[in-house]
Amino acid sequence: MDMADEAIIQLLKSDGRLAHREIARRSGLSRSTVASRMQRLLSTGEVEIRGVVHPAVIGRGSLAYASLTVTGRAEPVAARIAARDDVPFVSLTSGQASVIAEIRAGSALQIDAVVSELRSLPGVRAVETLPYTELLRDVVGPVGEVTHEVDDVDIALLRALQDDGRASYVDLADLVDLSPAGVRRRVVRLLQGEVLRVGALVRQSGQDHQLAMGLGVRLAGDHREVSRALLATPSISFLARTLGRFDLLATVRTFMHGQLTETLERVRSLPGVSDVDSWSHLRFVKESYAVAELRG
Template structure:
């Protein structure tokens, strides 16, 4: 949960705003009444705060669709070693439709990206194209086995088939995760009750996750750190321990030079040091490598929904 006291667009964000942001990160469709009860405000006061956070542009609530539903169920983490400036390579890669995430990083690799494809054959082709770019000295790839924690997107197996009405609902949720059931119903030709049933079904079956993404800036900017972990035994206990850490926003089991790929966030370097030291002490953790995400160039999980 956020405990932010800083100034943004002339408005002071206090601990109540931080608590509301934390609730919306977990479930972007929480009602104003639910939020009010959780943070100890009246419904109208909660609604005013939510409206201010969203209208300021600092908090964006979106529906993020499972990559398998997008026809991109094969995922890979690609670290790019560069010979020369990294920024031009990052810009070129960010223009690719199969790149969902791209960051300029510290460490031996200037750029890291998540590439999504319909199969490992597509991933292989994409990596070949990356390798052929001017200024790319080498590419190191981790293949995803399983995403076990992601504060932005749904994880697990997709539990239901998706039809055309569902796809129209998903597109509407991508545009505005807090759209009312009345508006969603009008967009897809259902009753509000029918739209609600569909949305609940899609969320419960891992088709979509609706949550807040916070756009940090200035003195409240969070730092993000990538971790590559090599295990000395089974993954289960380590994964469970990582999932229990609030600072851990992403965990995937991978094949390659690491066994686990992790992203952690904090508000200071000192906090990051503490977090990494905690991870190093887990039973079953061997070597831990890390890299700082210096600049997230692209983070777009909404593209690719079939028409």
Template sequence: MDVNLDEIDERLVRALQDDGRASYETLASVVGLARSTTKARVQRLLREGALRLVGAIHPAVFGLHQLGHVIIETDGPAGPVADEVAKIDEVSFVTTTAGRFAVTAELRAADMAAFARGLARVQAVPGVRSAQTMTYLRIWKDPYFPPGPLESPGPLADIDLDAANHALLEHLRTDGRASFADLASLTGLSPGATRVRVLRLLEAGVVHVGALVRLTPLSRTYTMGFALTFTGDAEPVARKVAGLAEIDCLATGAGWCDAIGTIRVGSLDEVLATLERLRALPGVRTVEAWTHLRAIKEENDRAVPPA
């Protein structure tokens, strides 16, 4: 279902992307509305399918440590290519775009060898002219992903995932705002003990609860992808880029570019202004951008276990 979001809806979405379990009182203070009105707005967005509140589980939980972004040029229409790419197990996200790249995708795999096999499957799809990749080294900002470096064991170094924790994660990945009482019924623990467990999983970066927004061509929001190359060390530039409010996602890595990101704003003027800020940043060598048109596969709210 295609649902238009007004300015207040967008502010609610951004707040929920930061903390999908934020109280209605907190959300009301962000948008300046009464608690009851704010709750009604959120429930309408959920009911109409404009967003889902989900737990994005760190791929390390599933043994997936190699992630990357692929940009695809096609011979002929992009739609059939995107549909076929979306069927590949290692692919977690696919969009069609306006720009030099007809299709973009994200791959998740256990290691570089498995990642390479997934990329080979993408390259073998009929209609793919070329596919270039950037393997992620660090997630700087992503409403559907716990930020941080991707090396093994990641957030699992300091936490033991027993059966109760796995049950909590499995439920949070589909209902990020589930009550502690409902979650407790899954584990046999008390609501208090369950609350401690959930907060520990959130603080450790094992899961991040946020708002998953449907990407549709009828949205009033402009979603722009961009790629950056740097003149030197990526870290100081990436910190500045991630600090911009208009930046929805940012990852750095190695490959055809140094960083991949997404701009999410309400007008073309804001798109231009954000791109100009990126071009003006010291350390940014080049900026390339494209418009995301429609999501063919959206699984940024979960990591797909290996087959």
């Protein structure tokens, strides 16, 4: 991937349904260049455009970050965790924790039950859990308060957009037996109501040059100014407030080593930041936010 690919991907991360014409206008590339590059990125599987449903809408409003210390090889442990439907994200990492996973469940008690099961896995020596108090930026999914009730037609559209975030309004209309204009109005309401977000996921295959780093931030005071500064940083793809060892958790993704260092130094120097831990995400074992049981 080069800088032109990265420019296209950054725009698709913010809105996966942007038209080629609009991407061309914002990126300064020609429309034909955008179309050919997107075709390559999507056909090779380097990039996927998915719709992600707000966790609260699907009954998974409790979220937590689990860091696992493993004895022996970490890959088998990560593979077993990745098989769980209530764990959408699993990564092999550097540092004291060999595996990091995100848990999404219906309640704090369910989170506790999942953590107990993770502790019992062969090879797992310890699990440190950080419950989220607020999700400020998700990798793809929506954050904030849900302001729209969903019906059976909405559920059918959400299912389809989970599979293909760029599905045309014509194809979606055939699926739910509505006009393309009627479907467009519904999709816009789902997006504006924070039920759904459509964005790009870059697959960390080991053959590309995507780099990812986790940050654990400790604060000296209130979180708001630091949070605003981090949200204004384009390379930060994920940000959550947590209870426990860290006050904020962040993920930095970039295609340039220098940008990792620059972002880490910038976070360390922010007023209100007392300390920052960092670790490398060596390989994403699982990153899938589609929900199999999504139904009305």
